[in-house]
Amino acid sequence: MLKGKTVAFIGAGSMAEAMIAGAIQAEKLPSNQIIVTNNSNNDRLQELANKYEVRTLQKELLPYKEIDLFILAMKPKGAREAFRSLKDKLNLNQVVISVLAGITTTFMEDHLQEGQQVIRVMPNTSSMVQQSATALTSGQHTKPENIEAVKELLQCLGKVFVIEEEQMDLFTGIAGSGPAYFYYLMEHMESVGLQYGMPKELIREIVSQTVYGAAKMVMEKGTSPTILKENVTSPNGTTASGLKALADYNGGEAISQAIKHAASRSKQISAELGGAKLNS
Ligand SMILES: NC(=O)C1=CN([C@@H]2O[C@H](COP(=O)(O)OP(=O)(O)OC[C@H]3O[C@@H](n4cnc5c(N)ncnc54)[C@H](OP(=O)(O)O)[C@@H]3O)[C@@H](O)[C@H]2O)C=CC1
Numbered sequence: 369m370l371k372g373k374t375v376a377f378i379g380a381g382s383m384a385e386a387m388i389a390g391a392i393q394a395e396k397l398p399s400n401q402i403i404v405t406n407n408s409n410n411d412r413l414q415e416l417a418n419k420y421e422v423r424t425l426q427k428e429l430l431p432y433k434e435i436d437l438f439i440l441a442m443k444p445k446g447a448r449e450a451f452r453s454l455k456d457k458l459n460l461n462q463v464v465i466s467v468l469a470g471i472t473t474t475f476m477e478d479h480l481q482e483g484q485q486v487i488r489v490m491p492n493t494s495s496m497v498q499q500s501a502t503a504l505t506s507g508q509h510t511k512p513e514n515i516e517a518v519k520e521l522l523q524c525l526g527k528v529f530v531i532e533e534e535q536m537d538l539f540t541g542i543a544g545s546g547p548a549y550f551y552y553l554m555e556h557m558e559s560v561g562l563q564y565g566m567p568k569e570l571i572r573e574i575v576s577q578t579v580y581g582a583a584k585m586v587m588e589k590g591t592s593p594t595i596l597k598e599n600v601t602s603p604n605g606t607t608a609s610g611l612k613a614l615a616d617y618n619g620g621e622a623i624s625q626a627i628k629h630a631a632s633r634s635k636q637i638s639a640e641l642g643g644a645k646l647n648s
């Protein structure tokens with residue numbers, strides 16, 4: 369389905385790079401089928417061209433007719449301008465994919481030609497190592513074969529979850545932003561190690577192996593985190609003492625609040641952009 373398709377990334381930041389890296393590694397999308405553009409940073413385009421051998425172009429020079437899938441990967445505040453400049457250049461066989469937090473398929477459809485095929489996705493930066501948890505939801509005009517092609521592309525980046533659009537804000541709070549929560553946790557674990565004199569490289573390896581092992585246990589053993597947590601915890605032992613401190617310091621509530629705040633920020637971004645159609 370993806371075979372022979374040309375994919376253009378409109379936006380060349382960290383999310384676009386993670387997706388490009390994952391797709392090329394998976395060998396499903398050769399670099400000569402990838403075009404990348406951005407707003408104005410030519411050095412960044414040169415960097416990506418050198419690193420991934422993709423074709424990079426200033427946005428004014430995009431060969432619109434050649435492109436099958438457009439992946440929008442700029443910040444949400446740039447969405448209106450981006451849709452405005454795409455609207456009249458596309459035909460209805462082309463598919464517009466957005467990775468932007470808070471941009472709904474309705475917004476996309478309202479700001480493109482009537483009948484344009486759109487797909488909203490929410491990947492995370494673990495796409496870079498093909499371990500993203502990515503959500504997909506499609507617009508009302510999107511053909512099943514194009515949904516399959518985009519799914520195939522996203523599967524290069526990790527696991528794909530086809531979800532209802534109502535769940536996208538929550539998914540963004542859990543999985544789009546999620547890696548940052550774990551990095552935050554890891555920063556804290558590392559800093560205690562450093563504080564007590566462990567070499568930086570050593571503590572980094574210990575922390576990342578611990579986090580990786582815990583995730584792998586949940587994924588491979590089919591056991592709930594609650595049971596796995598109990599298995600670690602000896603009565604009156606070290607873990608019980610550590611978990612008590614986490615509860616005393618409201619660790620669980622802090623995590624819940626992080627997800628809820630991120631999800632509500634996603635909703636708020638939609639509201640800030642509003643649903644009003646652009647004047648063409
Ligand atoms: N980072 C993440 O973990 C995730 C991000 N996302 C979403 O991905 C999007 C991008 O995030 P991220 O990669 O972190 O952002 P970055 O700031 O790293 O990159 C933004 C990119 O968009 C380009 N750009 C801005 N305006 C335009 C335009 N009008 N036309 C073409 N290119 C444009 C910028 O170009 P220039 O540098 O020239 O200005 C830059 O290359 C966001 O909408 C975010 O919600 C989704 C999931 C995870």
Ligand SMILES: O=C(O)[C@@H]1CCC=N1
Pocket residue numbers: 469540544545
């Ligand atoms: O911080 C953000 O808004 C983006 C969306 C999900 C992850 N990064």
